[in-house]
Every structure is written in C-alpha cells, then in structure tokens.
Amino acid sequence: MKATVYKSTGSWYVVKDEQGRQFNARMLGKFKIDGLTSTNPIAVGDYVEIEIENELESGVTITQIYDRKNYITRTSPANKHQHHIISSNLDQSLLFATIKDPKTSQGFIDRFLISSESFHIPTIIVFNKADLYKKKEEEKFEQMKAIYETIGYTVKKISVETNEGVEEVKNLLKDKVTLLSGHSGVGKSSFLNKIFPEMNLKTLAVSDWSGKGMHTTTFAEMFDVPFGGKIIDTPGIRELGLVDIPKQELSHYFPEMRALINDCQFNNCMHTNEPNCAVKEAVAENKISMDRYVSYCNILESIDEVKY
Numbered sequence: 001m002k003a004t005v006y007k008s009t010g011s012w013y014v015v016k017d018e019q020g021r022q023f024n025a026r027m028l029g030k031f032k033i034d035g036l037t038s039t040n041p042i043a044v045g046d047y048v049e050i051e052i053e054n055e056l057e058s059g060v061t062i063t064q065i066y067d068r069k070n071y072i073t074r075t076s077p078a079n080k081h082q083h084h085i086i087s088s089n090l091d092q093s094l095l096f097a098t099i100k101d102p103k104t105s106q107g108f109i110d111r112f113l114i115s116s117e118s119f120h121i122p123t124i125i126v127f128n129k130a131d132l133y134k135k136k137e138e139e140k141f142e143q144m145k146a147i148y149e150t151i152g153y154t155v156k157k158i159s160v161e162t163n164e165g166v167e168e169v170k171n172l173l174k175d176k177v178t179l180l181s182g183h184s185g186v187g188k189s190s191f192l193n194k195i196f197p198e199m200n201l202k203t204l205a206v207s208d209w210s211g212k213g214m215h216t217t218t219f220a221e222m223f224d225v226p227f228g229g230k231i232i233d234t235p236g237i238r239e240l241g242l243v244d245i246p247k248q249e250l251s252h253y254f255p256e257m258r259a260l261i262n263d264c265q266f267n268n269c270m271h272t273n274e275p276n277c278a279v280k281e282a283v284a285e286n287k288i289s290m291d292r293y294v295s296y297c298n299i300l301e302s303i304d305e306v307k308y
C-alpha cells in the first residue's frame with residue numbers, strides 16, 4: 001500500500017496512506033538510494049510502500065521507497081561529505097529571515113539560495129517580525145528586498161505578531177508542497193500556528209542571553225494544508241554547509257551571474273582575477289550588487305577543492 005512520510009525521527013516514521021489513515025512505521029533492512037551517502041535513508045515527503053501486519057496498527061513496516069522528484073539536503077559545516085536529507089518531492093521553499101531577534105545574515109541567505117538553486121527548488125524570502133523594525137531595520141529590509149527582487153526572487157515582509165502580510169504568504173501555499181526553513185527563532189512554527197491554529201506547535205522565545213533561537217522544533221514534520229497542499233516545518237538551521245559544488249560552478253547558482261558567464265573572455269572564468277570578466281564589469285557598473293559579489297567571493301574561498 002502506498003503512503004507518504006509526514007515525520008521522521010530516524011528510528012520511526014509517521015506515514016499516511018491514500019485514505020488519510022495515519023500510522024507509525026518502521027523500516028526493515030537498509031535501502032541504498034540515489035547512490036547518495038546520507039545519514040537518513042527516508043525523509044519527510046517521501047512516497048513509500050508500507051505493509052500492515054495487523055489491525056492494531058502496530059507492526060507497520062516500510063518496504064520500499066519510490067523515486068524522488070527532488071530533495072534538499074543539509075551538510076554539516078563540520079562534515080561536508082555527510083548529507084542529511086531534509087525533505088523530498090518539494091514544489092517550493094519559504095526561507096524565513098529576520099532583521100533582528102535573531103539576525104539573519106546576507107551570507108546565510110545567499111548560501112541557502114545557492115543550495116535551493118542547485119536542487120532546482122524555487123525560493124521565496126519572507127522577512128518576519130516586521131513589528132520589531134525601526135528606521136534602521138526598515139532600511140536594511142528595503143536594501144535586501146531591492147537586491148533579491150532585482151535578481152528575480154520574491155521577497156515578502158510579514159509580522160506573525162500583528163498579522164501584517166500573513167494572509168498573502170498563506171495564499172502562496174495553496175496546492176503546493178512547501179518547505180519552511182530558516183534560523184532557529186525566526187518564527188516558522190509561530191507562522192504555522194497563526195495560519196492553522198489547530199496545529200498547536202511548540203514555540204519558544206529567542207534567548208535574552210545569546211539573541212538566538214532555542215531550537216524548539218527538533219524534527220521536520222509535514223502537515224496537510226486545509227485548502228490544499230502540504231507544508232513542512234523544520235528545525236532551525238545553525239550554519240549551512242554547501243552541497244558539493246566545484247568552484248568552477250559556483251557562479252551558475254547565482255542567477256544574475258549565470259546570465260553573463262558566456263560573456264567572460266574565458267569560459268572557465270571564476271570572476272576573480274581574470275581579465276575581461278563580464279561579471280566583474282557588471283559589478284563595477286552596479287548591475288550586479290556588490291554585496292552579492294562579496295558573498296560569492298567569500299563562498300568561493302570557503303569551498304575546499306581537495307575533492308575535485
């Protein structure tokens with residue numbers, strides 16, 4: 001019988017069959033999937049085959065996993081070669097960011113976008129906690145919005161606290177499988193509670209001491225959107241290691257640079273010290289944001305090339 005994985009704790013899984021019946025399932029044996037070395041073989045969003053051994057709904061096992069349309073992994077900065085699949089079969093991702101309490105850095109947003117580009121998952125950037133923004137934060141938001149909208153990303157500003165913009169973002173969920181991501185404490189679970197109060201998810205204030213989130217959500221979990229679609233709440237990301245991207249390819253995941261790479265003199269241009277580089281010219285002419293170029297250079301430097 002076919003089922004969908006709604007939650008994975010690593011040792012057991014919450015699955016739902018096509019009639020909407022929910023079971024706790026275990027996996028028997030080991031599957032090797034996609035030739036990928038991952039720490040978890042089954043992820044939220046996976047379509048699986050289950051066998052029910054008795055009517056008590058215990059003894060439900062996952063016997064097979066179906067091909068994934070796509071998936072998104074996180075690598076830990078400590079071990080870049082160890083992948084953890086966050087979820088699969090996604091239509092879009094909402095990146096929750098905040099200007100303060102906690103602060104989301106531009107470098108983090110750029111890493112996230114590179115990763116989404118590499119998995120071909122469209123991303124919408126949602127700045128939450130608008131109720132906390134004063135003049136300085138408003139300016140920062142406007143600056144970020146300009147940078148990312150110029151490249152083609154959709155940027156929204158909301159406040160889960162006051163409801164500003166919430167309905168508009170809620171409407172983006174219709175009939176889509178959406179991944180909610182971002183640092184701990186940015187209000188992912190609070191957003192879900194706001195739009196679907198019946199979910200009643202645990203949320204916690206950001207620490208006074210560190211200004212960071214408390215890592216309240218500990219496992220990714222998928223929920224049915226009552227008006228169609230599915231949404232996945234995930235644990236906050238601390239730092240984002242990059243998927244295996246060779247230095248040569250990094251600019252392909254910056255849409256504004258990707259558009260220019262055929263115009264560089266060298267077809268293997270890395271847009272750093274090469275002459276007649278179309279990307280550097282675009283930066284000098286303010287057609288590419290200097291902040292994005294700085295992010296690009298920082299990330300380029302952080303790629304460890306021993307592997308390639």
Ligand SMILES: Nc1nc2c(ncn2[C@@H]2O[C@H](COP(=O)(O)OP(=O)(O)OP(=O)(O)O)[C@@H](O)[C@H]2O)c(=O)[nH]1
Binds near residue numbers: 128132158189234
């Ligand atoms: N001022 C303000 N606080 C908010 C807003 N949205 C959420 N919060 C608060 O931010 C804190 C963290 O919210 P959570 O929903 O737990 O954050 P999370 O992103 O789910 O965090 P993790 O589960 O740890 O990844 C809570 O105290 C919320 O009440 C908002 O729009 N404005």
Ligand SMILES: [Mg+2]
Binds near residue numbers: 188190203217233236
């Ligand atoms: Mg949470």
Ligand SMILES: [Zn+2]
Binds near residue numbers: 264269271274280
């Ligand atoms: Zn170049």
